[in-house]
Amino acid sequence: MSVVSADPPVASEPEAHQERAGAAARPSWLRRHRTDLLVLAGYIAAGVYLYLHLWVAPGERRPQHSYSDFFQFEWFLTADTRALLGLHNPFFNDLQNASVGVNMMANTSVLGLAVPLLPVTLLFGAATSFVVAATLGFALTAFGWHLVLHRDLDLRRSAAVLGGAAIAFAPPLVAHGNAHLNMVSLFVVPLIVRYSLRLFRTERPVHDGLRLGALIVWQCFIGEEVLLMAALSLAFFVLIHAIRNTAGVRAMVRPFLTGIGTALAVSLPLLAYPIYWQFLGTQSYSNIGYLAYVTNDLNTFTEYSTKSLGNDSGVLTSTNYAEENAYFGWALPILAIAIFVWLWRDRLARTTAIVGGLFALMSMGPEIILHKEHTGWPGLWRLFVDVPLLDSMNVGRFTFVTVAALGVMLAVATDRILRAAPHPTVPVRLIWAGALAAALVPLLPVPLPAVGLPPVPRFITSGHYRDYVAQNHTMVPVPPIDANSNVLPLGWQVAAGMDFRLPEGYFMGPVGEDREADNQPPKGPTSTLVLRVFGTGKAVTPTAAQREAILAELRRIQADALVAYGPQARTRLPELKATLDPLLGPAKQVDDVWVWDVRALTG
Incomplete structure (x- = not known):
């Protein structure tokens, strides 16, 4: 009958000395990989x-030459982080293009970078x-x-x-x-x-x-x-x-x-x-x-x-x-x-x-x-x-x-x-x-030139937007988001911790009957009316059909407020008010923006 000892084996003194000498001679990981x-x-x-x-x-x-894409990638990193922490579907997001949403897998959402960068995004x-x-x-x-x-x-x-x-x-x-x-x-x-x-x-x-x-x-x-x-x-x-x-x-x-x-x-x-x-x-x-x-x-x-x-x-x-x-x-x-x-x-x-x-x-x-x-x-x-x-x-x-x-x-x-x-x-x-x-x-490259990020409106940074836009409801920017000239509202969302949604946006999505992709969706009736004011420089009186289409869209996307911002909006503010006040009620200045509160119209 064999007996198995519970005690660990003990090396002889010469063997133990050789093991210690071998371990001492073996270079550390740092020395092996220092080059x-x-x-x-x-x-x-x-x-x-x-x-x-x-x-x-x-x-x-x-x-400096990032165009709209910097704001898009900033938005992707933030949206990915929010999805990961909230255990949401990371392949779909409805914070843009309310109420249809964005297919994140069909966009360059860089989820594989957002995961390791999650601590950096959260802290900084x-x-x-x-x-x-x-x-x-x-x-x-x-x-x-x-x-x-x-x-x-x-x-x-x-x-x-x-x-x-x-x-x-x-x-x-x-x-x-x-x-x-x-x-x-x-x-x-x-x-x-x-x-x-x-x-x-x-x-x-x-x-x-x-x-x-x-x-x-x-x-x-x-x-x-x-x-x-x-x-x-x-x-x-x-x-x-x-x-x-x-x-x-x-x-x-x-x-x-x-x-x-x-x-x-x-x-x-x-x-x-x-x-x-x-x-x-x-x-x-x-x-x-x-x-x-x-x-x-x-x-x-x-x-x-x-x-x-x-x-x-x-x-x-x-x-x-x-x-x-x-x-x-x-x-x-x-x-x-x-x-x-x-x-x-x-x-x-x-x-x-x-x-x-x-x-x-x-x-x-x-x-x-x-x-x-x-x-x-x-x-x-x-x-x-x-x-x-x-x-x-x-x-x-x-x-x-x-x-x-x-x-x-x-x-x-x-x-x-x-x-x-x-x-x-x-x-x-x-x-x-x-x-x-x-x-x-x-x-050899030269350092890439850089410019400062545009300031986020006080209306957002002060938190006053919460008085007008409920969580996960929609804020409609005026002028609307445009892939080539205006994506600043994406930065507002990021600054607000993705607290509200935006209509339309800047992403790749299907357009037309053949569903071929474009980098911005077709404009809805609200954006079409606003862009007409900016394009003509004159107030516009919408037809009865246009009024019904605009109100139906605002209800569908759960819009709580239209927000006019920036020098472009200030330049056209009289025409915007003459166009939108009869339709939505009088605008109100809050901090550095003008707000049309439409909650009474959209429920």
Whole structure:
């Protein structure tokens, strides 16, 4: 009969001494990763530099060229936080577009950023969360690509640091840093690339597939557009890589399919309901058809962005400052072609270059445009323009794949130069450093200009609005919200803790019988009447039918008050009062706004 002792085993004195010596010799986690941490700190410093004018007063400024999108993302972050804390459906929100609501999954609601940023939003506000998210978005994207290049592709650390910076701080990403959190928070993408490519050579396909599935879910809630671009580029990469390498690929098929199957088994159940809501839920839409024609002008590929050192004129030649999607200058494309020719026999460099070139061609859309003139030359995207899902992509942003390809090529070429033995007569490294400087120094970004956030009316900040608008009832702004010229009421909602609702708004929603998406809904009868006053500069007497339609709309959206604000409203106040007073009753000045109390009319 055996007896099991309850006492723990005791090592002999020599063994215990060896264990203590081994533990002492083993470096700490901090020492093992200190170089990585220094690299990350450098990237964070670069991100802070880029948003220097916002960090001077976080929460009080916005990027000057953010247009309406800053307020939209501030609203999304706040609405997401409210939904998470209140255990509401995060995929739908009725705070805008009363009483129809907004399909948050069909918009860039960045739920995947709102969750980790929830403490920042609660403590400091969504405007501060914006600058934190944007800064870390650039830094972590650079760091993620640095890890892929250094650890997975086994490139020298300095080459990987260069490649990560060249990708994350490239002109297209910097341009989107003016406004679009979903397009600069790309740190999940290099990890998706890492685990996708690892499936071809992994001995643990299920383990790596689990990680890939979790990353797919996270990226879906940061930005589906980027996820779809990553999937397309990886598909092209695998197909091109397989050409003339069928024997090698055949051996990789089984672990790859096992890993992909595992990733889909993880991600699809988690994304089934959100995707259902996006395409079939309330306020879903069919497509965003016009984006196929938001493309890159051919000449912009060799120009310099307005936010780079190489642009000394500041002249905008793109759609807007946040959509400067090419702008690589002359030297970088020439250097890229030279690398492509030089490293033609390197399968990684060759495949990467071809994929980057294909996406650059596709970014020019169905027809090539040169200096804003139609050339009649067919573009590569003509083959894909009517494919479901692809027909809702912003084609001009395909250069994000080109940026990643350029960064990888620069890193691989730099690694080759550093590993090569010094030439006895030709200073190869010095020449390469000069070529890099000529290509990249003019592309270095300047700090994004910033402006102060407009003041929120005292009517809101004082809490006096609660005397006129009940919780979850609707405040009607005058003038109404307009995606291009007036989204300030979104900031009022944020300042009031999302205490009331707004009619119409700024979001992507269905318009017309074909339910194609637009960034603002059709104007109702109340907004139509008010806009007519602003447009003509004269008082308007509504017809009996218009009066009935306006009152019916105000009842339907549970409107408690119309609120006129700002210099535009003050300029047209006599005409507004002459139009609305007979219909709604006399306006009353409260703090710095004029209020038409309509509760007696709407019940």
